[in-house]
């Protein structure tokens with residue numbers, strides 16, 4: 001058993017004051033590690049930067065010497081004592097779904113940020129005692145009392161905690177499973193309608209997957225008065241951070257909350273339990289590369305939205321709007337010609353969350369979701385609606401949970417081939433491993449469900465014609481195959497187009513003359529190419545009965 005005591009002597013300073021006692025130590029050097037990253041975010045996180053006033057003492061309270069061997073590893077050499085206590089302060093002042101925040105209003109902790117483990121002893125139970133004001137309410141997958149018991153380090157760091165005087169807890173039950181929707185902060189929604197919506201999409205997910213993997217599940221919502229949108233998945237809970245929560249943002253807030261909640265709930269199967277082999281179990285000490293990001297986030301993004309439609313929580317048009325957002329993000333990104341889904345997944349730890357190099361990669365979320373939609377519809381078509389992509393995920397849940405060793409790309413392909421047939425498998429490989437443009441595959445796939453993919457030029461005629469994307473008068477992106485790409489750079493500032501000030505009513509002509517801020521001028525010759533076109537899904541009014549019936553099954557229409 002490992003004991004943690006966490007107090008908050010001065011919440012204004014944002015420090016959590018932490019003591020951890022490790023007992024029954026074996027002989028030799030004692031190594032203590034703080035995670036270098038957290039599940040759900042595949043990049044190194046500087047949690048150690050928040051550790052202050054670190055010290056180690058023996059059973060008698062005598063201080064012991066320590067040293068560091070990596071940024072997140074502390075070592076005490078050959079202590080003569082069987083128990084050691086680590087003492088330190090953790091600066092908790094970052095509001096997002098994967099970090100921690102302590103202030104005068106609340107305590108919000110993700111233990112993965114701030115609690116140490118010992119390699120080889122992660123399976124020992126942890127007890128965390130929170131020294132909180134008496135009137136604080138608590139919400140956590142480990143319980144609602146100030147003493148939390150976790151069966152292992154993995155369970156502890158998978159169980160974020162909210163504590164304050166103002167937690168608002170709404171509940172619903174489905175087939176004996178209890179769901180809590182707990183708000184820290186105000187929200188603008190009608191709670192009866194909100195619970196009905198949550199009930200509906202939860203029920204549809206449970207029907208699709210055949211039950212629910214835990215008895216009690218918690219949606220922990222940080223509802224903010226400023227703009228934010230973030231969610232992080234856990235086995236038995238999720239943290240959602242969103243805002244603004246003002247009454248005038250009601251519709252947008254509802255869409256955001258339902259969108260992120262449905263996505264994170266599906267993670268209760270996909271990622272937290274059905275997990276890439278490379279992360280079964282998690283190694284928090286260093287980067288863990290995996291090549292199946294399209295499964296982890298693509299499948300989840302697709303199903304998070306689709307379940308909202310299938311449950312009737314989102315209208316037909318609201319669901320198409322979500323697809324159109326994916327299409328917009330995919331087709332505005334020229335990185336689609338440079339990196340496959342596979343390469344982008346392998347590079348997640350390098351550039352997954354930054355746009356450091358322009359037009360370099362695709363999003364595992366965005367292209368991953370579009371590929372999921374294609375595979376889902378193609379499996380439905382090839383099996384005359386007997387199966388869909390959800391059967392692949394069900395099989396993964398049966399065969400490839402983390403305690404079974406997780407899944408590899410080959411496992412996923414094998415299931416797609418087994419359920420969808422050779423044609424769908426070939427398609428999956430092409431979509432995942434190559435940069436082949438997906439317009440025609442999308443067009444052909446959407447036709448199966450009585451829909452079309454339509455394109456229209458970018459709303460800014462200058463952008464459509466030159467391949468230059470502007471933010472006011474600054475160039476923020478350039479289509480790599482355009483002529484402009486050869487003569488201007490991202491970051492350049494334009495003052496005139498065809499001799500007219502950019503702020504004024506300039507006209508497009510065959511050739512385009514650009515004047516840059518340094519006074520130089522450039523002439524772009526005429527071209528028939530168009531850039532940054534928009535794509536969207538629309539219903540095909542000429543669809544036949546077969547197409548419409550496949551669409552009904554896909555969208556869950558009555």
Ligand SMILES: [Zn+2]
Pocket residue numbers: 263267296297300
């Ligand atoms: Zn996700």
